[in-house]
Amino acid sequence: MAPTAQPITVARRDQMFPILAEADIERMRRFGEASSYAAGEYIVTAGTVAPGLIVILSGTVDITQDVSPGRRETIVTHGPGNFIGELAQLSSRPSLVNAEAKEPVEAFVIPSQRLRDLMVQEASLGERIMRALILRRVGLLESGSSGPIVIGPAGNGDTLRLQGFLRRSGQPHRALDSDSDPCAKTLIGHFHIDPHHLPIVLCPNGKLMHNPGETELARCIGLLRPIDPDTVYDVAIVGAGPAGLAAAVYAASEGLSTIVLDCRAFGGQAGASARIENYLGFPTGITGMALMARAYNQAQKFGVEIVIPDEAKLLGAADDAPGYRLDVGDGESLRTRTVVIACGARYRRLDIANLAQFEGTSVHYWASPIEARLCAGQEVAVVGAGNSAGQAAVYLASQVGKVTLLARRDSLDATMSRYLVERIKAQPNIEVVTETEIEALEGEAGNLSALRWRNQVTGAVTTRPIQHLFLFIGADPNTDWLAHCDVALDARGFVRTGADIAAGQMETSRSGVFAIGDVRSGSVKRVAAAVGEGAQVVAALHAYLSRGNAPQTAGRP
Numbered sequence: 285m286a287p288t289a290q291p292i293t294v295a296r297r298d299q300m301f302p303i304l305a306e307a308d309i310e311r312m313r314r315f316g317e318a319s320s321y322a323a324g325e326y327i328v329t330a331g332t333v334a335p336g337l338i339v340i341l342s343g344t345v346d347i348t349q350d351v352s353p354g355r356r357e358t359i360v361t362h363g364p365g366n367f368i369g370e371l372a373q374l375s376s377r378p379s380l381v382n383a384e385a386k387e388p389v390e391a392f393v394i395p396s397q398r399l400r401d402l403m404v405q406e407a408s409l410g411e412r413i414m415r416a417l418i419l420r421r422v423g424l425l426e427s428g429s430s431g432p433i434v435i436g437p438a439g440n441g442d443t444l445r446l447q448g449f450l451r452r453s454g455q456p457h458r459a460l461d462s463d464s465d466p467c468a469k470t471l472i473g474h475f476h477i478d479p480h481h482l483p484i485v486l487c488p489n490g491k492l493m494h495n496p497g498e499t500e501l502a503r504c505i506g507l508l509r510p511i512d513p514d515t516v517y518d519v520a521i522v523g524a525g526p527a528g529l530a531a532a533v534y535a536a537s538e539g540l541s542t543i544v545l546d547c548r549a550f551g552g553q554a555g556a557s558a559r560i561e562n563y564l565g566f567p568t569g570i571t572g573m574a575l576m577a578r579a580y581n582q583a584q585k586f587g588v589e590i591v592i593p594d595e596a597k598l599l600g601a602a603d604d605a606p607g608y609r610l611d612v613g614d615g616e617s618l619r620t621r622t623v624v625i626a627c628g629a630r631y632r633r634l635d636i637a638n639l640a641q642f643e644g645t646s647v648h649y650w651a652s653p654i655e656a657r658l659c660a661g662q663e664v665a666v667v668g669a670g671n672s673a674g675q676a677a678v679y680l681a682s683q684v685g686k687v688t689l690l691a692r693r694d695s696l697d698a699t700m701s702r703y704l705v706e707r708i709k710a711q712p713n714i715e716v717v718t719e720t721e722i723e724a725l726e727g728e729a730g731n732l733s734a735l736r737w738r739n740q741v742t743g744a745v746t747t748r749p750i751q752h753l754f755l756f757i758g759a760d761p762n763t764d765w766l767a768h769c770d771v772a773l774d775a776r777g778f779v780r781t782g783a784d785i786a787a788g789q790m791e792t793s794r795s796g797v798f799a800i801g802d803v804r805s806g807s808v809k810r811v812a813a814a815v816g817e818g819a820q821v822v823a824a825l826h827a828y829l830s831r832g833n834a835p836q837t838a839g840r841p
């Protein structure tokens with residue numbers, strides 16, 4: 285019999301909840317401040333910001349999560365030598381769990397900033413603590429019992445949108461199907477929700493939201509905080525894909541005050557990859573989401589200010605000081621000495637009139653477990669002939685009944701890596717249909733019922749009852765927002781840099797403004813290349829800042 289996978293709370297319990305030795309506690313003491321709590325006192329409440337990482341010297345503390353309104357479950361009981369904390373404490377985000385003193389507790393509290401200092405100054409202790417914080421977050425994600433509760437019909441576009449945002453943000457949450465889940469029905473009755481107003485989100489701080497936008501939801505759960513208008517950052521990075529996160533990690537670890545914003549979620553296109561097999565150091569491959577979550581946590585460890593979701597809208601000279609002003613969503617702006625444009629590319633859409641009505645419900649640009657669950661046992665179509673289409677086809681084949689892979693060219697060989705072509709050939713439930721273009725989408729109320737495609741050589745038309753379509757047909761640069769920012773673009777809209785415009789390496793036509801990764805004209809469109817450019821640009825930032833240059837439009841073509 286195949287062994288059953290153990291939950292992480294069992295398999296890695298010792299690493300998740302380590303007991304610190306007396307000597308370790310002594311080394312940590314200088315980063316914190318003594319604190320005591322009475323029996324029955326709530327040291328931390330879910331939905332509010334905890335004072336920091338709390339090291340227990342005496343007494344016991346129950347860590348609980350609210351599995352449904354009015355129902356609380358104990359995750360673990362901490363005693364002397366344990367510490368209370370989770371990834372949220374690295375960046376002063378609201379806690380996902382409660383901590384209640386069972387008896388009088390003596391402890392010391394290490395605030396977020398000091399915790400990050402500890403991780404840098406006490407490397408081996410920092411490693412153990414960081415590992416525990418990450419494993420605790422994984423445990424919360426796995427249990428699916430803490431964080432906001434999304435209640436709505438399972439296949440509804442807005443339900444999927446909210447779930448997708450929380451999943452991509454590494455945010456534990458629960459999704460309850462309003463049509464079948466008894467707990468969902470009770471909550472809908474309790475709050476007197478009209479079924480037409482679903483989905484709703486119940487946040488850990490008790491706030492009820494009706495079909496919120498991602499920004500509104502992120503603000504409610506404390507992922508997104510107001511930007512401090514008085515801080516002048518050394519560098520503002522637009523985009524938290526592999527290029528932006530790499531630049532953030534290198535910049536912050538080298539002492540530059542760094543802010544990163546992303547209009548969607550961290551991870552960029554790489555976060556959509558079902559399995560990256562060509563990134564150095566991962567011989568068995570790694571999901572894009574896992575790789576990017578590591579980078580995201582690493583950036584937080586070095587104190588990068590992360591603003592997600594928020595969109596860069598306009599880049600201009602600062603009014604009152606040398607440097608730049610970046611206008612972002614919700615009427616906010618930030619001040620910075622330099623800017624790194626790492627806003628990558630976005631998936632291309634099919635030129636079919638009624639495409640939009642199926643997006644989010646039947647037409648997908650990601651192939652994650654959420655989409656796979658929607659399509660379980662069915663036939664799906666994947667369009668594209670690049671590695672992203674190949675990865676999606678292989679992943680979906682393991683989750684659905686059949687995958688039809690549609691490509692315009694006569695073979696996949698010229699555009700897809702050899703290993704993926706071979707894997708597709710070996711997969712009995714993938715059918716490759718070449719020299720084909722989709723002609724029509726049929727269906728109503730956002731639900732696809734059939735796909736029609738035409739063979740470009742023979743003219744033969746095929747109609748198949750396919751309800752889910754995945755598009756991976758290349759990407760265009762995310763540079764619309766740069767149209768009025770004096771940043772030179774090439775004919776296809778990618779940002780020009782370097783010798784091409786008589787600027788420094790990776791520098792754009794505005795001095796002190798750099799571009800890296802997929803958005804940069806002539807870059808290699810790969811994760812490793814994006815990460816490499818992220819590391820490299822930090823040297824250029826240092827050189828620029830050390831010259832004390834006042835930013836200006838360089839008057840380059």
Ligand SMILES: Cc1cc2nc3c(=O)[nH]c(=O)nc-3n(C[C@H](O)[C@H](O)[C@H](O)COP(=O)(O)OP(=O)(O)OC[C@H]3O[C@@H](n4cnc5c(N)ncnc54)[C@H](O)[C@@H]3O)c2cc1C
Nearest residue numbers: 523525526527547552553554596628629672801802810811
């Ligand atoms: C499905 C898929 C699978 C892939 N698999 C592989 C693989 O196996 N190996 C490999 O090497 N490469 C792979 N790639 C390519 C690789 O992911 C990209 O080359 C890489 O992600 C580029 O990184 P980037 O940081 O430059 O840009 P992106 O990853 O595109 O990230 C840019 C970020 O900027 C944000 N953004 C855009 N505009 C704004 C704005 N105005 N304000 C704020 N934020 C903004 C976006 O939301 C995005 O998160 C794959 C791509 C896809 C789509």
